[in-house]
Amino acid sequence: MKNLTIIFLISVSILSCDKTKRTDFKKIILTDFTKKKIDTLIPHKNKTYYSYYIKVKGEINDSVKIKRKDHYDIILIGNIDTLINGDYYGNEKIIWVFDPFKATKGELEIEYGL
Amino acid sequence: MQNKIYKSLTIGILFFGIMAFFNACQDDEIQQNNQQEHIGANPNQVSLDFFKSTTKIQNIDTFAKQGLNQTQNGYLARNSNTAYELSDFYIDTDVINQYILNDQGDLSFSFKIHFLDDNYIPEENYNLVIQKDINDQWTASIYLLIENTDTNSDDYFSSIERIYHSNDLPAGVLGRSGSGFTLMCGDTYTFNCQGCTGACDLCSICVSVTVTCEMIYISEPEEHNNNSLTDPSFNYNGGGGGGSSNTADYLDDLKDECIADIASELGLSAEETDCLSDNSSFSEACGLSNDISNYLADNQISSNPNGGLGFLMNSPETEEIATAVVNAICDNNESNSLILFEQDYKSRMSVSEKQIFESMSRFNQLGYLANAQKATWKSEELFPNSLRNGKGDAFRHAYWNALNVILLGDNLAESLATAHEDQPPTYTYSYKETQMDLFNNEVGRSKHSWFSDGFSSLTNSILNSITNGELRYLSHLQGGGSSGLATYQSQLIPTN
Numbered sequence: 119m120k121n122l123t124i125i126f127l128i129s130v131s132i133l134s135c136d137k138t139k140r141t142d143f144k145k146i147i148l149t150d151f152t153k154k155k156i157d158t159l160i161p162h163k164n165k166t167y168y169s170y171y172i173k174v175k176g177e178i179n180d181s182v183k184i185k186r187k188d189h190y191d192i193i194l195i196g197n198i199d200t201l202i203n204g205d206y207y208g209n210e211k212i213i214w215v216f217d218p219f220k221a222t223k224g225e226l227e228i229e230y231g232l
Numbered sequence: 233m234q235n236k237i238y239k240s241l242t243i244g245i246l247f248f249g250i251m252a253f254f255n256a257c258q259d260d261e262i263q264q265n266n267q268q269e270h271i272g273a274n275p276n277q278v279s280l281d282f283f284k285s286t287t288k289i290q291n292i293d294t295f296a297k298q299g300l301n302q303t304q305n306g307y308l309a310r311n312s313n314t315a316y317e318l319s320d321f322y323i324d325t326d327v328i329n330q331y332i333l334n335d336q337g338d339l340s341f342s343f344k345i346h347f348l349d350d351n352y353i354p355e356e357n358y359n360l361v362i363q364k365d366i367n368d369q370w371t372a373s374i375y376l377l378i379e380n381t382d383t384n385s386d387d388y389f390s391s392i393e394r395i396y397h398s399n400d401l402p403a404g405v406l407g408r409s410g411s412g413f414t415l416m417c418g419d420t421y422t423f424n425c426q427g428c429t430g431a432c433d434l435c436s437i438c439v440s441v442t443v444t445c446e447m448i449y450i451s452e453p454e455e456h457n458n459n460s461l462t463d464p465s466f467n468y469n470g471g472g473g474g475g476s477s478n479t480a481d482y483l484d485d486l487k488d489e490c491i492a493d494i495a496s497e498l499g500l501s502a503e504e505t506d507c508l509s510d511n512s513s514f515s516e517a518c519g520l521s522n523d524i525s526n527y528l529a530d531n532q533i534s535s536n537p538n539g540g541l542g543f544l545m546n547s548p549e550t551e552e553i554a555t556a557v558v559n560a561i562c563d564n565n566e567s568n569s570l571i572l573f574e575q576d577y578k579s580r581m582s583v584s585e586k587q588i589f590e591s592m593s594r595f596n597q598l599g600y601l602a603n604a605q606k607a608t609w610k611s612e613e614l615f616p617n618s619l620r621n622g623k624g625d626a627f628r629h630a631y632w633n634a635l636n637v638i639l640l641g642d643n644l645a646e647s648l649a650t651a652h653e654d655q656p657p658t659y660t661y662s663y664k665e666t667q668m669d670l671f672n673n674e675v676g677r678s679k680h681s682w683f684s685d686g687f688s689s690l691t692n693s694i695l696n697s698i699t700n701g702e703l704r705y706l707s708h709l710q711g712g713g714s715s716g717l718a719t720y721q722s723q724l725i726p727t728n
Contacts, residue, residue: 166608166609166612168573168576168577168604168605168608169576169577169579169580171579171580186658188659188710188717189658189659190657190658190659201579203579203580204580204655204658205580207608207611207612207619207620207624207625207628208612208619209617209619209620209715209716210620210715210716
């Protein structure tokens with residue numbers, strides 16, 4: 119219980135002091151295909167935006183779903199090297215959902231930004 | 233007992249942790265609250281429909297501007313050097329702040345307004361405030377708020393000035409009807425809004441007024457002239473006809489600048505620079521001369537200097553685009569903002585759009601990109617809260633297409649804009665966005681002759697089409713705001 123409390127407090131202090139919470143760019147490497155990962159891009163104030171994009175590169179043993187919240191699923195399979203993008207003008211947050219779907223193994227390098 | 237103490241201690245630590253979490257995450261919120269501070273009342277964002285039903289003012293544009301024309305002949309001194317034409321501003325109705333002024337429930341409504349003068353000063357903000365006077369009549373006031381450039385000061389505005397009130401004449405305009413002695417009453421305002429950042433509506437709660445009068449001599453005012461509204465260096469001829477070779481001169485100037493850049497880079501002497509100017513190898517060195525010749529020929533500028541294109545080339549908005557294009561050609565390096573934008577924009581072109589784009593001359597390619605960039609900036613400036621499926625989106629598409637017709641011709645402009653929409657759907661109702669974009673694109677293309685249509689700029693022409701409801705935007709957006717994804721209820725509705 120004591121250890122749990124200490125871990126909790128450390129996590130809280132790290133999370134709450136996270137200066138990257140307003141971010142319009144992320145790069146992650148996905149190797150854990152056991153659970154969904156959700157991440158949000160938040161536009162900077164007073165910055166002009168024209169588009170959003172997501173680059174996915176790597177290899178997986180089956181299919182994954184990548185989805186921009188409220189938009190259609192994008193299903194990617196096997197050996198992947200793709201770029202998806204669209205118009206974006208800085209009015210809203212963009213929430214990305216990375217769903218392992220049928221994939222259980224592999225490595226994906228995902229870069230997404232505004 | 234020990235267990236109890238341990239348990240209480242754990243709960244205490246957890247409680248402390250949770251409080252620490254909330255406290256540490258409140259930076260943005262605290263800042264926002266300060267920004268919205270208003271003595272005696274808090275702002276409340278309301279819709280245009282609410283404003284209309286409360287005030288019975290159906291057309292805010294007409295209401296705010298009619299008094300200006302009657303009382304001041306349409307003009308108001310901004311400062312000692314320049315003048316604004318008060319009828320020439322746009323009222324942003326996307327964000328309306330309502331304030332409850334007192335216990336009796338008296339209200340004021342404040343709007344952000346934009347003067348459609350390309351010579352505007354970025355630090356200047358204008359608010360239009362609608363509130364009732366002592367006779368229970370709705371009145372309009374315009375306030376000029378100048379942002380503080382002193383970083384050591386806590387005050388967001390260095391000065392706040394009421395420049396217009398519909399019930400009286402502002403001090404700077406009194407006596408303009410003639411010369412001689414007159415009783416001039418000046419209002420001295422004390423503002424209690426220090427530290428607010430634009431949310432304060434400058435209503436009677438935070439402004440107290442002292443009136444002082446004195447006899448002063450007023451000189452005959454100088455005759456107003458349209459040219460004073462534009463950049464003198466730009467030599468705009470608003471008189472109809474009489475367009476000169478300004479376009480060619482302007483492009484020649486840009487060519488000279490380009491040669492100067494090359495000469496500087498190569499360390500050429502003055503004689504060598506002159507030689508380069510006269511030499512046909514200039515086009516190889518810069519890639520500009522042929523493009524300009526082709527451009528002029530393609531668009532018949534030289535043979536038709538009085539046409540819409542000739543005039544638009546003389547407007548600051550297109551001058552800026554032409555400069556960006558020429559600079560990009562001359563620079564031709566990756567740090568140029570247009571070249572950077574090109575990489576971004578090209579990656580999201582549809583296949584068909586890309587095919588057309590690749591077949592265009594370099595000058596036209598960069599012109600097309602600069603138009604898109606300019607349209608984005610302009611819509612951000614005028615409609616920051618409705619850029620997706622709202623009025624800002626409608627403006628962007630119409631403005632972008634009008635610029636494209638002017639610079640590329642009707643056929644190419646239509647092909648490119650239509651091809652741009654040729655994208656696979658990204659969500660269930662994205663087809664509604666496409667319908668909206670195609671509609672506004674088409675209206676925008678019909679607005680390229682803004683000068684012969686009687687407007688002082690392309691921006692004014694497109695804004696007029698918004699006011700008249702010629703453009704369309706989507707209703708019932710996700711989240712209920714003026715910007716967002718389309719929903720199953722969304723319909724294309726006129727912009728007025």
